[in-house]
Amino acid sequence: MLKLNRRAFLSASAATLATPALLRAQSGAIKIGTLTPLTGVGGTYGPSMRDAILGVVAQVNEAGGILGRQIEVASEDTQTSPEAAVRAARKLIDVDGVSAILGTWASSITTAVAPLAWESKTMLMCVSGADSITKLPHQGFICRTQPNSILQIQVAGDFMVAEGATQMAWIGPQTPFAASSIDILEQIAAANGAGMESLIYEADKSTYRSEVDQILRGKPDFIMLGGYAADSTVLLRDIWQAGYEGKIIGPAYAVNAGLLDTLPSAVTEGIYTWEGAPAVNSAAYANVKAILGVDEVDPYSAQTYDHASLTILAMAAGGDSSGDTVRQNVRSISQGDGQIVESAVDGLAALAGGINYSGASGPCDFNEIGDITGTQFVFKTISGGKPSEYKRV
Amino acid sequence: MDLIPQLLVNGIISGALLAIPAIGFTAIFAVLRFPNFSVASLATIGAFAGYAANVGLGLPAVPALVAAFMVAGLVGLASDEIALRPLRPYGALTAAIASIALTIVLENMVRFGFGNDLRGYDLPLVRDWRIMGVRVGPQQVQNLALALVIMAGVFAALKFSRIGKAMRAVADNPTLAELKGIDPVRVGRLTVFVAMGLVGAGGMLLGLGTSIDPLTGFRFILPIFAAAVVGGLGSIPGAALGAMVVGIGEELSLLVLSPAYKSAVGFIAIVLVLAFRPRGLLGERAY
Numbered sequence: 001m002l003k004l005n006r007r008a009f010l011s012a013s014a015a016t017l018a019t020p021a022l023l024r025a026q027s028g029a030i031k032i033g034t035l036t037p038l039t040g041v042g043g044t045y046g047p048s049m050r051d052a053i054l055g056v057v058a059q060v061n062e063a064g065g066i067l068g069r070q071i072e073v074a075s076e077d078t079q080t081s082p083e084a085a086v087r088a089a090r091k092l093i094d095v096d097g098v099s100a101i102l103g104t105w106a107s108s109i110t111t112a113v114a115p116l117a118w119e120s121k122t123m124l125m126c127v128s129g130a131d132s133i134t135k136l137p138h139q140g141f142i143c144r145t146q147p148n149s150i151l152q153i154q155v156a157g158d159f160m161v162a163e164g165a166t167q168m169a170w171i172g173p174q175t176p177f178a179a180s181s182i183d184i185l186e187q188i189a190a191a192n193g194a195g196m197e198s199l200i201y202e203a204d205k206s207t208y209r210s211e212v213d214q215i216l217r218g219k220p221d222f223i224m225l226g227g228y229a230a231d232s233t234v235l236l237r238d239i240w241q242a243g244y245e246g247k248i249i250g251p252a253y254a255v256n257a258g259l260l261d262t263l264p265s266a267v268t269e270g271i272y273t274w275e276g277a278p279a280v281n282s283a284a285y286a287n288v289k290a291i292l293g294v295d296e297v298d299p300y301s302a303q304t305y306d307h308a309s310l311t312i313l314a315m316a317a318g319g320d321s322s323g324d325t326v327r328q329n330v331r332s333i334s335q336g337d338g339q340i341v342e343s344a345v346d347g348l349a350a351l352a353g354g355i356n357y358s359g360a361s362g363p364c365d366f367n368e369i370g371d372i373t374g375t376q377f378v379f380k381t382i383s384g385g386k387p388s389e390y391k392r393v
Numbered sequence: 394m395d396l397i398p399q400l401l402v403n404g405i406i407s408g409a410l411l412a413i414p415a416i417g418f419t420a421i422f423a424v425l426r427f428p429n430f431s432v433a434s435l436a437t438i439g440a441f442a443g444y445a446a447n448v449g450l451g452l453p454a455v456p457a458l459v460a461a462f463m464v465a466g467l468v469g470l471a472s473d474e475i476a477l478r479p480l481r482p483y484g485a486l487t488a489a490i491a492s493i494a495l496t497i498v499l500e501n502m503v504r505f506g507f508g509n510d511l512r513g514y515d516l517p518l519v520r521d522w523r524i525m526g527v528r529v530g531p532q533q534v535q536n537l538a539l540a541l542v543i544m545a546g547v548f549a550a551l552k553f554s555r556i557g558k559a560m561r562a563v564a565d566n567p568t569l570a571e572l573k574g575i576d577p578v579r580v581g582r583l584t585v586f587v588a589m590g591l592v593g594a595g596g597m598l599l600g601l602g603t604s605i606d607p608l609t610g611f612r613f614i615l616p617i618f619a620a621a622v623v624g625g626l627g628s629i630p631g632a633a634l635g636a637m638v639v640g641i642g643e644e645l646s647l648l649v650l651s652p653a654y655k656s657a658v659g660f661i662a663i664v665l666v667l668a669f670r671p672r673g674l675l676g677e678r679a680y
Contacts, residue, residue, distance in 0.1 A: 039501075040608070043509030174653045201652040204612045206603045209403045210644050211652045213396065213528065233511055234603045241521045241530050262513035262604045 029072040030065075030321040032057070032311055033098035035088055035113065036304070040080025041228045042105045044258055048292055049103045049127075049304040050075050055291030056308035056344050063345045066316045074098055078105065082112035089113045093120045099315075099323040102307040104128060105300065106228075107149075107176040110142075117141050123326040125307040127300045130176035134369040140327045143370035145303040145361050147276050147377075149177035150184060155377050155393060156224065156249055156274050157188035163247065163272075165222035167195040171215050171235065172226020173203035181226055195220075203231050212238045225250035229259045240267040251275065252299070255382070265385035273387060276361065277378035278302040284309075284342035284360040299361060306359030309344040310334055313357055316348055333357050335365040398527050400644040406533050408640025409540040413595030414613065415620035415632040416547060417588035423564035423627035424584040427485035431472065431492045432592045432617060434499035436610030439465035439593020440600040441503055441512075448515045454601065457514075458539065458594055465593020466586040472499065473585045496611075504607040513604040536598050543594060544633060551629065560584055564627065616643070619659035623666050625673025634674055638662060 034053050036046035057071045065071060074096035076088035085104065092098045093116060100123040104110040107130035114133065117124035118141040126133070126142065129149040134142060160168055168189050170182050182198040189196035197218035201211045212235070215223070223239070223246065225232050232254040239248070252275035260268055278299050279285055288297045288305045311326050313333040318325035333347065338354030341347040347355050357364055365373050380387040414436050421429045442464035447457040476495045481488045521530045551557035562570040563580045571577055596610050620639045624631025643658045650657070666673060 039504060039509060043504075199652060202655045204608075205655065206599050206609075206612065207403075207407060209528075210396075210400055210647050213399055213403075214647065214652070217396075230511060230604070230606060230608075233513070237518070237603065240518070242528060243520050243523075258510045262511045264518045267518065 029070045030067070030315065031072055031074060031096055031098040032308070033089075033092035033096060033101045034073060034075045034103050034304070035078055035085065035092065035101050036075075036103040037080040037105045037109075038077035040078070041230050042078070042080040044229065044256065045105060045253075045298055045300045046077070046103075048294075048298065048301045049105070051292055052288055052297075052301040052305040053102055053308040055288075056305055056312070059291075060312055060344050060348070063348065066312055066348065067319065067321060069321070071312065078109050080106055080109070082108050085109040086112050086116065089116050093117075093122055098122065099321055100125065100307075100311045100326050102311065103300075103304040107133060110144075111136070111176060114138060114142055117323075120323070121327075122323040123311065123330075125311065127303045131180055132176055134371050138370065140370065141323065143330060143366050143372075145306050145359075145364065145372050146299075147375040148371050149180055151375070152251070152274075152276075152377075153177075153181045153184045154188070156251075157185050159272070159274065159379060159391075159393075160222045160224065160247075160249060161188060161192045161194065163222070165189075165194055165247070167197075167218065167220045167222070169196070169215050169218060169220035169223045170198040170226055171211065171223060172200065173228075173231055174200050175226070178226055181224075185224065201231075203227065205231070206234065208235050208238045209242075211235075212242050212244075216242055216244060221246040223248045225254055227254055229254050229256050233259050233262050236263060236267055236271070247272065249274065252380070252387075255387075260382065260385050260387070263385075265382075268382045268385060271382045272379055272390065273382070274377055274379045275299055277376040277392060278361050279359070279363075282342055282358065282360060284358065287343050288360045297360065302360035306357075306361050306364050309347065309357060309359060310364065312344045313347045313351070313355070316351055331366055335363075395526075396648065397645075398525075400647060401641065402527050402529055404641030404644035405637065406529075406537050406640075407644065408637040409537050409544075410595065410598050411613070411616055411620055411640050412633040412636035413540055413543055413598060414592040415595075415617050415624070415636045416544070416629055417591035417595065418617050419621040419624070419627055419629060419632040420560075420584055420588040420591075422621065423629070424560060425481065425488075425581055427481065427488040427492070428618070428621075428626070429473075429477070429492045430489065430614065430618075431469070431477075431496040431499060432589070433610040433614040434496040434503065435465045435469045435589045435592045436596025436599070436613060436617075437500060437503050437605070437607060438468050438610075439590075439596035440605045440609050441507055442593065443597035443600070444512055444514060444605060448512070451515075454514075454516060454535070455539070458597055461597040462590040462594045465596070466590030468499070469589020469592070470582060470586045473589075474582075478581075500607050500611065507607065509606060511604045511606050514601055516601065530602070532602055536601055540595075540598060543591070547591065547629070556580075556583060615656060615659045616640075619662050623662050623674060625675045628673060628675045631673050631675035635662075638674070 034050045036049040038046040078085035102125045104126040107128040110126040110128040118138045124142045126144045127146045131148040131150045199215045249272040252273040255273045314326040314329035318329040334357045338356040341355045379391040381390040439461035443457040443461035446452045446460035480491045521528045559575045620635035624635030646658045
């Protein structure tokens, strides 16, 4: 397995930074862009998401690049704000001339950036879950490695019923997946004879006491959180202070390490989380661990590792570095009967004989609208402030 | 409608906490005649200074609150001297826009020092009390008491101390105050220090019950601004009253509005006041 050479990584990053933008645009190198949340609520994930991409590119450059050219990465920050993300995406497309934008995180941001991508024939690979995203008229320029929200909520709703929920509740902020989440849970509750209440609150408040009072009036025994880490931290504290004794489940990106560090363990005891499970036993996952120098890779950095690998392999397979080439070839290198490869470098070596890229986040097979298929989910339960695996489905 | 007493209690508590930074904001307006939006980041800085004192040094809540006041006051004063004072002669709008730029710079300095992660104060968490069906938390009661003590201190200082009287004099009529030998620059500096200290303490009080991150203060800028406008920009009792109106209004709005539109209450309050009583509920006299 290929190990990242630190010197090559540093020199690749330093060379990218040191070259003036104008020169870079003319130098003939292949450009790809990262657009991750370096700041804002997604700021916990964005830096390592970007570093995973830089790591893949450094490995490929060290092995000689693709199409006889080196690859350069332009990195921008979404600030977890659609407005800032659109400005950054414009810069990546118009100034840097990237042919792919990788790593958009929040659904609202992917939705905002998407039209810029397909209009400029730039490939957009995201980790966002809102099911509306792949229904956009994107002509194939979007694919995602994150299971869509319908699938995520269905899996979690079935879990709630299996764990004995009789009165379910969903509480979360206004997001592109809030309404569909509520609909799905209502269907699951109705099919299983359970009750269901929901409440959409405003993100970015310092207290949700009144909202908690309102949702607890329905006497739920299993609550699903629909927000991100910042508001879920406030909410969980308020729910605990209100004396709620029932069960709670939240997405792992909300009930994350930061939240668990912030809240006393009494508040988080027994909470369930779920997420798309990275392929922890794969060589690709080990490669990301080596790139990032960590023991456990978050699901999003695993996904952006795959974004970079898929983009590079699709360019090499198509013999061209345009966004359109990535769009046309991404499925031919990621699914089918070819040899299974788990890194861009291995894939480039085996490309001639046909490959099936299988990544750190899972098998990386996409359907016709760009949704990922075949994702595994892992449920965890929090005990003493630490998550431990409870169940896989 | 059995929710009303609970909503009122929640509203009074959040209103009292909001009043502290709103007083700071309006005091700066009273003396320096411009809306200083850098209060957003100074509330964050206060919250983080209190956090550093509480978690880093192991201090209990009240000394940490003093640290929040001092650090936010000093940072507020230094940043005002560097970034805002040189621009004030060019008009209130220039200074206001510069203060927005300043708040972004300060926010990112916090981010640089502490990172993006959420942080929580090291305070014992206890379940709420239920008194006649109304839920109230011990931490809330303590925060309310601290807010009331701080407000009482501010009012007493303005009413009885020499420097408080000088501040009111400058706010009332800067030219006349200068004729009487009051140095407006000195009073301006003192006002900024105390006001930003209040904003910092308020930021920490607002953060005590939740968790803090570099955007903590930014989340409160709309309600703070709404409280000051509703009460009458420049009026310190007005800011306290305005904070109560906004705090209680936001909670009671849950009876008729989806919680997703809570922030609309601040906007609605601003619009109503500007339409029907542009000088605010208490007018603009500083005291």
